[in-house]
Amino acid sequence: MDHIFFFYFAAVIATTSLLVVALRNPVYSALALLIMFFHVAGLYVTLHAEFLAAVQIVVYAGAILVLYLFVVMLLSVTSEERYHNQLPVAGLLGVVLCTEIILLFFQSQATASAPAASVDPVAGPGNTELIGEALYSTYLFPFEVASLILLVAMIGAIILAKKDIHERVQ
């Protein structure tokens, strides 16, 4: 049963990620990415990360992708007619990375059969509570740094996108 779910999600994720790169119209690319985000969220549910699945849908599909679609509509981009002429470089890099992944995979299959963690999934606190505890105790400082990153990004985006911020000063 798990295999069926995994292969469904994996097939849709792989197909839509290919479509994101292959489709010529940026709106279609963004919509393919939307489908991919939803299926990644489904994959998170099968991996017992229910809270992250909800966050994935809310943040990625709800905020980030809407921002992309706003910009696409704002700039009224037409579909591009040809690919960039970096295709040989991309092909070379793709093949190299692909062989690297395959080699690593088979090497790990051959040598190390890593024992699974012997801890049984105990029916303790829920997923959200576990994440909250880890986030506010062990990872408190990175959490604050993340909020600082968001603040800096917000200020930077406003400064960059504002039209005549320098003229008004002078």
Next chain:
Amino acid sequence: MTVPLSYYLILSGFVFLTGVVGVLIRRNIIVILLSVELMLNATNINFVAFSDYFHNVAGQVFVFFALTVAAAEVAVGLAIIIALHRANSSIYIDDLNLLKR
């Protein structure tokens, strides 16, 4: 966990590879940023898969940080795209060759 961990790694590697190729072959900056999102999602799949495999919640916490960075990247990236489009009314990277001229 009946689905082996390596399946998730293969899926994540494939998605990451697609993102790399997309960054390299597309001319539209928006689609390039979308490909970067693909790569971030591939790493997130890895994090969550390992988190489930080792029964350690730290992987899911790190997905949060990746999410934060993705949100910041989108905000600043789209602002840069708008500024670029305002400067030379094009979002194709072929037209952005100011340093070459």
